[in-house]
Amino acid sequence: MSRALRFAPLVLLVILLAGLIWRLATPTDTVVTSKMEGKRLPAFVLPAMLPGKPALSSQDLAAGQPRLVNFFASWCVPCIAEAPVLQQLKQRGVAIEGIAVRDRPEDVAAFLARNGDPYQRIGSDAQSRVQIALGSSGVPESFVIDGRGVIRYQHIGAIKPADVALIMRQLEQAR
Amino acid sequence: MRRLAILLLLFLAQPLLADSNLPPADWANRQLPDPAQEAQAQALMAEIRCLVCQGQSIADSDADLAGDMRDLVRRRIAAGDKPAAIRGWLVQRYGSWISYRPTAEPAAWPLWLAPFALLVAGAWLLRRRIRLRAPR
Numbered sequence: 001m002s003r004a005l006r007f008a009p010l011v012l013l014v015i016l017l018a019g020l021i022w023r024l025a026t027p028t029d030t031v032v033t034s035k036m037e038g039k040r041l042p043a044f045v046l047p048a049m050l051p052g053k054p055a056l057s058s059q060d061l062a063a064g065q066p067r068l069v070n071f072f073a074s075w076c077v078p079c080i081a082e083a084p085v086l087q088q089l090k091q092r093g094v095a096i097e098g099i100a101v102r103d104r105p106e107d108v109a110a111f112l113a114r115n116g117d118p119y120q121r122i123g124s125d126a127q128s129r130v131q132i133a134l135g136s137s138g139v140p141e142s143f144v145i146d147g148r149g150v151i152r153y154q155h156i157g158a159i160k161p162a163d164v165a166l167i168m169r170q171l172e173q174a175r
Numbered sequence: 176m177r178r179l180a181i182l183l184l185l186f187l188a189q190p191l192l193a194d195s196n197l198p199p200a201d202w203a204n205r206q207l208p209d210p211a212q213e214a215q216a217q218a219l220m221a222e223i224r225c226l227v228c229q230g231q232s233i234a235d236s237d238a239d240l241a242g243d244m245r246d247l248v249r250r251r252i253a254a255g256d257k258p259a260a261i262r263g264w265l266v267q268r269y270g271s272w273i274s275y276r277p278t279a280e281p282a283a284w285p286l287w288l289a290p291f292a293l294l295v296a297g298a299w300l301l302r303r304r305i306r307l308r309a310p311r
Contacts, residue, residue, distance in 0.1 A: 030229055032226055032269060033270075034268060034269070036268055073195060075194065075195045102195035102197045102239055102243075103195060104196060107196065127201075127243045127247075128239070128240055128244075129247065131240075132240075132243065132244060132265075132268065137227070137240070137269070138226070138240070
């Protein structure tokens with residue numbers, strides 16, 4: 001066996017170790033993005049989550065003006081951090097629609113009483129069906145839907161104060 | 176003192192991924208009455224990746240969302256949908272990432288070629304060894 005070939009296992013080991021160290025140092029991105037951006041919103045009809053608050057259907061989201069659809073839940077901790085920012089967007093004239101994922105009316109009512117209610121309508125997505133239909137993988141997540149009912153932008157995770165400008169820009173572009 | 180400190184620290188613990196208070200969806204943990212349909216659903220669920228516990232299939236995961244996806248798969252199979260159509264519907268939403276079954280995409284070519292490359296390498300090594308041992 002030639003001398004060079006004798007070191008082949010060692011070289012392989014070094015390559016393997018380098019690969020392992022590289023992956024440990026820079027873990028793969030675990031964020032799952034929706035492939036529905038640019039596509040038409042799937043048709044859905046959700047029942048109302050709260051009495052006195054309108055229900056939400058896909059038809060409400062193709063009414064001429066861009067809207068922000070926010071997936072949230074009373075059991076979701078980052079949603080509490082997001083609430084004041086949504087309130088801020090509402091004050092700037094953004095139409096925000098809520099989809100409460102796997103939630104109960106009394107819990108949602110308590111959540112909104114504590115953190116404020118920025119929503120025009122709230123649909124109840126008890127089996128995450130609309131969430132899956134939109135390619136969303138958790139709460140909170142927000143989608144910009146243009147006036148024709150096309151999904152224009154997906155925001156994964158809580159909308160932070162620094163993201164307000166981005167959301168406003170996306171809504172403007174969807175106009 | 177130390178015990179008290181640990182006890183107090185326990186109150187600080189917050190669940191990172193909170194789960195909802197709702198019970199699991201209808202078909203999340205229940206088998207379809209038709210064994211053939213249930214077998215189809217099981218085979219598909221074992222090949223769909225959970226969005227929450229990303230190393231697991233939805234058949235293995237305890238996450239709420241995985242339960243809702245099992246519900247979706249069983250519901251559609253019961254309604255007569257083909258497993259390939261359900262897989263396609265999910266891939267359309269989440270990309271080929273959601274399916275564990277390797278595809279014919281260029282990114283997967285090394286995976287298909289690896290067994291043949293290893294076979295060739297093995298045959299070459301074996302040939303060398305036999306040649307070295309053989310008396311001249």
